[in-house]
Amino acid sequence: MMIRRRGALGLLLSAGAVSGGGLLGLDVSRGMAQARPPETRPLLPRPAVLAPGAELVATPARAAFATGGTTFGYNGTTPGPLIRVRRGETFRQTIRNDLTEETSFHWHGLAVPTDMDGQPQDALPPGATAGIVFPILQRAGLNWYHPHPHGATGRQAWSGMAGFFIVEDEEEDALNLPSGADELIFALRDAKVDGALGLVYEMNPDGHEGDFPLVNGVAWPRTTLNNRLVRLRILNGANARVFRLTSEAPLIVIGNDGGLIDRPHPVDMVEMSSGERVDLLMDLRDVAPGTKIGLHCAAAGWQLLEIEVTAAEPTGWKVPETLSVIEPLVHDGAEPDRTFVFQNTDRINDELFDMTKIAFALAPGTVERWRFASARGAPHPVHVHGAHFQVVGGQFTDGTPRREYPWERGWKDTVHVRTHESVDVLVRFDHYEGRYLLHCHKLEHEDHGMMLNFLVDRDPVEAMRRADLEEIYGPICVTET
Ligand SMILES: [Cu+2]
Structure with a gap:
């Protein structure tokens, strides 16, 4: 090589x-040496599973596509080891920072208490160890972990820091979805190298994009798949790039950030912004063994993954007619309770992120309608910590309704807000009171300040009064009686 x-x-x-x-x-x-696929593509690696009892350690890591620059990962690999848990379990994990700079461990998509959320306040100094404990309260789905230190998230993620966190449950088990050799779990991102094949990062406020694709940390990989229905579980782990996925084989959306959607939806294309996940079935039953097809990004004109189809015994498994029961959130009225305008490269509602400031407070258990609107600098992938939400509408600035996308059905934690577009979501915080974040997941926007803190509290008025005092005077000591 x-x-x-x-x-x-x-x-x-x-x-x-x-x-x-x-x-x-x-x-x-x-770095033109990587700009086109090589004659013989490298094999797509399957992520290693984190051994029971093993620590999860932020470390330097060797990248398959670069020989220099800063390359990080977890436990020496990029992406990091895959974590699999079941709903109802308690997740216990020792984490350690073996980098020479601070980092934090954010469990993206997981309902966790504030002090387990890996927010910028929770950055671990070099050499530090911490214990993570939280119950798995949510349904099956593909989540992920990544760093979240303020001002450095983009650089660290670009260096390779991301890993998969899969939740399983009985509802999903009952569908008997393709697994083992018929299931691929992979992260898409992009990269850029210099003439010496050193990974290059520039903190471009518009979002840092690379000029070639990585799938599970490997440039231009290939894989073989059985001529069956196969399951592709995909994370867009790029800093800023939007992927538009297409294939010669039929694609069917079955899930996204929050797990399975209600029923399968055949699609010609799936669009993914940074931080989003999608769960697809690819139908290879009618593809002749020996044929090479691909998973492509229509936006970049890349064949992300070359797939050689091989002969296998048919399983007889059919796409289920229904996948999951989604409880629809209900809210009266079309007007939003809160509107968040994502401006340029760094602001929400005219404010830059301030770690000590709380933008608003809301009560747990109540459904609110939130509007995410773009004002220049779009696309903005908007991510909410602490709860999942449901996309219920939206429009363009000229009043044209926003399209409904099958991959936005069900539960989401990140939604793609395009240029001149607003997106309405219904959200309800069911699990914890505490401080959470709302931010743009284009990581350079986030690092430049497109982020805010909010509180979930049974008494939102009192919570805001206290937060305002703390902003002026610092943390207030409270004696429990
Ligand atoms: Cu943004």
């Missing part, structure tokens, strides 16, 4: 030399 890359770079250097120094500099600075 190394020899091959050097060879490709050598060719580039000669071409540059013929065409003049300017071109040489441009090509090398863009």
Whole structure:
């Protein structure tokens, strides 16, 4: 592999030399050696499962596609080890920071108490260890863990810090969905390397994008899949890039951030912004064994994953007509209780993130209608901590209704707000009181301040009064009587 890359770079250097120094500099600075898939693609790795009792450690990690720059991960790998738990269990995990800078462990999509949420306030200094304990209260779904230190989330995530966190439950078990060799779990992102194959990060306030794709940390991989219905569980772990997924084979959406949706929806394309997950069935039953197809990003013109279809015994498993029972949240009226305008590269409702400031408080157990509106700098993938929400509408600035997307049915924790668009969601905080975050998941927007704190509290008025005092005077000591 190394020899091959050097060879490709050598060719580039000669071409540059013929065409003049300017071109040489441009090509090398863009890391063109990775810009196209190699003749023989590397195999897609399947994420290793975290061993029971093992620590989860933020570490430097070797990247398959880069030989320099800063490359991080967990337990020496990128993506980090996969965590699998069942609903009703208590998750107990020792975490450690073996980096030379602070980081935090955020459990994206999981309902957890504030002090387990890995918020910027909870950043672990280098060398520190902490214990994580929370009950798994939620339904089956693909969640993930990643860093959340303020101002450095984008750089650390870009360096490779992300891992899968799967919740299983009986409702999902009963469907007998494709598993084992017929299930792929993978993270999509993009990367950029310099002429020496060093990973390059620029804190571009508009969002840092790369010029080639990574699937589970490998550039331009290939895999083989049986000619059956197969399950693809996909995370968009990119800092900023929106993927538009297509394939020669039929795709059927069965789930997203919050687990299974109500029923299967065939689609021609699935759009994923940063932080979103999608659960797909790919129907390979009518593809002749030996055929090579792909999973593509129509937006970038990339074949993200080359898939060679192989012959296998049919299983007889059919796509279920219904997947899950989704309790619809109910709210009177079309007007939002709160509106959040995502502005430029760094603000929500004219405010930059301030760790000590609380934007609002709301009561647990009540359904609110929230409106996320874009004002320049879009797309903004909007992520809410502490609860899932349901997308119930939206419109463009000219009043045209927003389209309904099958991959936004059911429960979401991140939603893609496009240019000139607003999205309405219903949300209810069922699990914990405490401080949570609402932010843009385009990580450079988040790092530049497009984030706010809010409180879930049975007495929102008193909670805000206290928060305002604490902002002025610092933490207030309360003696429990
Ligand atoms: Cu944004």
